[in-house]
Amino acid sequence: MEMQKRVWMFEEGNRDMRDLLGGKGANLAEMTNIGLAVPPGFTITTEVCNEFVRLGNQLPAGLTDEIHAALAKVEAKIGKKFGDPTNPLLVSVRSGAKFSMPGMMDTVLNLGLNDQTAEGLLALTHNERFVWDAYRRFIMMFGDVVMDVDKKSFEAIFGALKHKLGVKLDTEVDSAHLKTLCAQFKAHYRKRKGHAFPEDPLVQLQYSVEAVFRSWNNPRAITYRRTEKIPDDLGTAVNVQCMVFGNMGTDSGTGVAFTRNPANGEKGLYGEYLMNAQGEDVVAGVRTPVPISQLAKQDPTIYKQFEKACRILEDHYREMQDIEFTIERGRLFILQCRTGKRTGPAAVKIAVDMVKEKRITRAEALLRLPPEQLEQCLHPRLKVNGKPSVFVKGMNAGPGGAVGRIVLDSHTAARLGKGGRGEKIILVREETNPDDIDGMLAAQGVLTARGGRTSHAALVARQFGIPTICGAGDMHVDEEGRRVRSNGFQLKEGDWISLDGTAGVVYIGQMQTEPSAISDEFKTFMAWADAVRRLGVRANADTPEQAAQAVEFGAQGIGLCRTEHMFLEPSRLPIVRQMILAETDKIRQVALDKLEPMQRGDFYGIFKAMGGRPVTIRLIDPPLHEFLPRHDELLEAVTRLRLTNPGSSTLKRKEHLLSKVREMQEANPMLGLRGCRLSIVFPQIVQMQVGAIIGAACDCARDGIKTDVEIMIPLVGHVNELRVIKQKLDAVARESMKRAGRKVKYSFGTMIEVPRAALTADEIAQEASFFSFGTNDLTQMTYAISRDDAGKFIGKYVEDKIIPGDPTESIDRAGVGKLMDMCVKLGRGVSPKLKIGICGEHGGDPRSVKFCHSIGLDYVSCSPRRLPIARLAAAQAVLEESEAKDVRDK
């Protein structure tokens, strides 16, 4: 096998060389080559790693010479020399495989420091603190990641020192003591390793390169590759790069910026920086950074250079960039660039703008946007009436309106909010950190006193679309006293506030929200998606209101209207219970006769809202005991009454009810008396429902409203179930039309949710006008996973990578998907024009939508809020298909 060049200068590679240079190396090369001021460096190839492994963890002969030659080129570029006490070059050493991969050695910074070069650096910078801090960090990092001297043992020494000095923070230790610490660290190293800390920078470098290569076969890395199916022979590259420092004085600095506003998408630099600081200082929030626009005044030359670099990067990547930079003694360096995270509305605006700017095509715009993000565009807005009291203003980090009660810690927020008790809350914190994530996700909105546009809270807001205001510095959070103060007001925990995340203003009190005013860019973008997609998109909607919203969000019909939700209204539940508990068919009919006009009214409203679009109505599905009082409560009440009031009529009544509830209890209700089985055992209920449906359609016909009714029989497992029920209900429908003296369009179809239905779809298709995959239940049965009970194991499954993801969230293609594919083929085999859709919650999941496209479904149906997601995913499915086709054609 011919050996390629083993050490590549950044300027020699490009982004297509990930196989050889690893992901990080290829990107550093790319940036260097498009003319950015990237700190110089080089990459040792992945092939060397494989050679290293083959040689029994030995660097191949001659490699050191090549590394030294590359180092010499770096020295020439930067004007420093590796190991030179007068002007030392320091480098970082990083691993970098083709795919990002945990378990391997990460990073050694400041490599090249020793007692001599440290003194040299001191002479150059006159910054004792900087030098000794850098040195002690290097010794620890090198010891820990390269030489296996655990970090904790170093930290213990530092801790002892701080204890002795009576201080708490690292920053409180002065430079003299930091210098002492370096000596202590080196002594510790010698004690643990049996040899002195290597002072020779070339030795330091060699050890580090070897450590990176060795880490390729760390147990954790091996396990990771196994579960992710990454081949063992890819190898990792090693990146050696010149260090630059933003804390070398007032002519140094560091910052982060986006090329467009990540909150609303507006064009223009957006970010912040700090002079005489390191990146860590910005992230840690120890000092407050300054908006990037200030740099234009403070150092116009550097600003112009940076502006140009940003332009180059956006032009090159044709995408909004998130860029890290450092100024070292008046010289600008670009350290990293990546695609910038943004809110949904920003993503839409940027995509549409970039098409207008002719940077990208419409197809690229559509493909670029993660469909999930569109949900944020539908965020409600705060309705501002009159002159509400402003509590505080801050940075508009996450758009949208949010109203809720103040909660001051994340634990309480998680308990009370979404996923907990379901109360509306606003999480108010001094600033947030990763521990706050649960609380943030449970909140309607988030408000912090500190932290900028790149703070943790802002990042989370963007990612999850949570209305968020950051850095509201006027606000004082008194966590002990459970109070917040601002603008002369004092609010207690539990008080209502209203947050306008789009404007960055917080009001006192509980205001209203209104649906998002959909932007012109959003409309444009969705129109592009609609023009491309083949899949139809319908909504799951149970009420006239939901139906109206569905149409607004682009629904072409209703894919699932659940009739039983209509039974749960407080005014109807007693009648429904009467119906269920009836001892005779006659008594049952009395209750059903009361329910019929109510359901008829519901259907009328839905048909009207849908204006002639198809409406799929599912007949009653859940087990009837779901409508009855809870067994355990009854049992408790009865047991208590037997002791306290044994003769009472209440006891008698409750005992009777308890015995009825017991009779109806089931061991596995999901596999019990429900769905079409109810239609067979208690035919009166569905007869009432079909009477109401057809009656409502006839009422519509009378009033000049078009209808297209699809009646869906749930839980069919055997074709005869459908055949028998259809026969009976068809008679009811004909009778209803006769009574009304009208004819309306209707058809019967079935949900495919029982595995057997999918397996025998060729039989069932002979009786059905349409199929609709109920993938919630189909997944539960095919996978033997009850969603109600899965909490006890599914988390561990996903965490341990036993399964790639929760199959109730995204369709399990290998199992459930295979069954769906079979079903479509069998069904269309006997009925080529069979209409097939999906109405499980997967209908709003982008990956699942794409799968539905691939197996040839006619439509997906999802909750109204997820319609834009489904529309975009459907468009992407078409574009990805033709991309894949293009690749094949080449």
Next chain:
Amino acid sequence: MEMQKRVWMFEEGNRDMRDLLGGKGANLAEMTNIGLAVPPGFTITTEVCNEFVRLGNQLPAGLTDEIHAALAKVEAKIGKKFGDPTNPLLVSVRSGAKFSMPGMMDTVLNLGLNDQTAEGLLALTHNERFVWDAYRRFIMMFGDVVMDVDKKSFEAIFGALKHKLGVKLDTEVDSAHLKTLCAQFKAHYRKRKGHAFPEDPLVQLQYSVEAVFRSWNNPRAITYRRTEKIPDDLGTAVNVQCMVFGNMGTDSGTGVAFTRNPANGEKGLYGEYLMNAQGEDVVAGVRTPVPISQLAKQDPTIYKQFEKACRILEDHYREMQDIEFTIERGRLFILQCRTGKRTGPAAVKIAVDMVKEKRITRAEALLRLPPEQLEQCLHPRLKVNGKPSVFVKGMNAGPGGAVGRIVLDSHTAARLGKGGRGEKIILVREETNPDDIDGMLAAQGVLTARGGRTSHAALVARQFGIPTICGAGDMHVDEEGRRVRSNGFQLKEGDWISLDGTAGVVYIGQMQTEPSAISDEFKTFMAWADAVRRLGVRANADTPEQAAQAVEFGAQGIGLCRTEHMFLEPSRLPIVRQMILAETDKIRQVALDKLEPMQRGDFYGIFKAMGGRPVTIRLIDPPLHEFLPRHDELLEAVTRLRLTNPGSSTLKRKEHLLSKVREMQEANPMLGLRGCRLSIVFPQIVQMQVGAIIGAACDCARDGIKTDVEIMIPLVGHVNELRVIKQKLDAVARESMKRAGRKVKYSFGTMIEVPRAALTADEIAQEASFFSFGTNDLTQMTYAISRDDAGKFIGKYVEDKIIPGDPTESIDRAGVGKLMDMCVKLGRGVSPKLKIGICGEHGGDPRSVKFCHSIGLDYVSCSPRRLPIARLAAAQAVLEESEAKDVRDK
């Protein structure tokens, strides 16, 4: 279309002409042609039926002439004339389609009677009662089934007469009043129909033939054809046959006989008869019939004729026959013959004897026996020690030993016995009738005072294999006093008796039973089956005792050993609960350490019993809450204690337990935390189990006992579950062997019970050494039917023919079977030698066994008692396959 001959004399047809003559007509023709004295008659073809329908319910032209010509031939044969008052011929008219089909017109008897022929018959028989009884029956039957005058209206008239006479039974009405009744019936007919009762026998016949043809399109018949998928254009034939009477005097008689003993299979006529009686009298048990052997003395000529007829029939059909005969004035007629029902042991003996007699081949013998019947051969026998007191002797109608307490009515029997409280009971009745079926099935055995070998009790005994003694005439049953008396003893309801159904003796007291001494014929028969079958047969066995029994009944291994049954022993349950309720892994381990030696001992015993045959052990499967106290009981106790003893430590303890039980409750336990999910969430349990299994195998190795261990991981849905668990448990197994210093043979495989496992069998096969279909759960999930809850609808489904049968009893080939077939193909596609079996209860169901053969499984596994059934079914599968192949080859 060319019209064939439309009316066929019995002697012109044969048994292969079912299409044209219907099933009944073809059989009557066959019997006539092999020389039996069948009352003469003819068949009008099914083609005429279709023509009749085409003509708008009109008999085709010229048919009446052909019928008259056929009638003339019958008259000539029998020496009577239709409508001749001096010597009248009476006929029966019956429908008869290719397939037996409910919903159509059944039978009109005594057709040809009118006022003149009745008088003529009277002159011939001098039996007023016979004549007027026959006449009134004919008027009613003709009115009801031919002319649509409902039977109830006739019965009301008869009822009024009996009321007037102050009598209860039909037989108490004298002949004079029966004659009056005939006149009343005719008047009623005229009133309802508006015309006189047709006195012309030819008109009676024409109307009846038309009625049979019309009944082909009865709504009930149409519905039946639709559900059974019988084509509408088959048509029905009409059979017209000469009537013969066994009650024409002392030279007349009627009887039933088998060509071999249906209880034990011994060769020789076996049956009973009554002179001067009708078939109804025998069935109704009004008079007690006489053993057939008596006929040899009473009328040797007739007996010899009958004996010859029996021989001819058995020779012809090469099968034991059940024959109905009538003697009319010294002339023997064979009315019907059919394959005789028999007990399992009799079936085996007859089959083996017939092979020895060279009547049939071994293959025929194997194919002929319904596998289900073999279970009866394993019936336990009564162990007779010393000299127990004989209570009564009777007819040995159902072999086998049964011990239980006396119960005198079927309602109580059903409540206390099998399916009820599970107590051992013997149903003791004067005689049984169809209402007693539930009580009989709930009993260990049945004892009746009256009724012969063809009585209801004897029939049921044979069909269901219930040890039964009939016609124990010495016994007096005092139902009022709840006592039975015999042989000087008086027993109360609830007293123990022991019944030897093989010998026909009942003993007083509770004796022991012992396993059946398997007969030589049984061994021969099973050896033939084993020589033919390809499928292996294993047993489901959880204890050393069951394992030993399994080997005795022919098991070639254990296909399912359920480890959790070992947990349920009273001495172990508290430890199991400790293990489940443990708050920490450490506490859990303490309990597991106690359980380990116990399970190890169990496994040792099982391995020893199986002597090197493969043993498939399933790791813990059910949800852990199944081992905990019941939630409702705890809730009741806690609620009560809160009121009565609020401070008690018992309350605290129970409250804690309740909260733990609640935590573990599941909405759908079948789809919850169980099977391999337990192995992932609580790995310690299965680690203990594998330690015990391998430890026991090592102990066996030490003791020179061979083992072949197959460890089965249940509920796998995704290959990674198996991969991860196998990895961990393989380490445990290796560790156990290391500790014991031995090597044993073991492998890991999985149950296929989750539909997804079947769908992704190609992935799973890469990690599994074997598959075993768990069709109980696979059916429940594929069909969405929880067996625990199906009671509420599955009965109605089967009854209404929505599904062909309960899929939990026999594999649903179209759905579950399709999935199994897919699974086998996918699995063997990647692992051609993959061992595949089935261990669901379907493994003992003959139809399912045949299906398993057809899809290429390696073995079936079932409960020990069903092993012979599975062995025979497996042999039949091979034979039926080669039969089918023969047909194809032709």
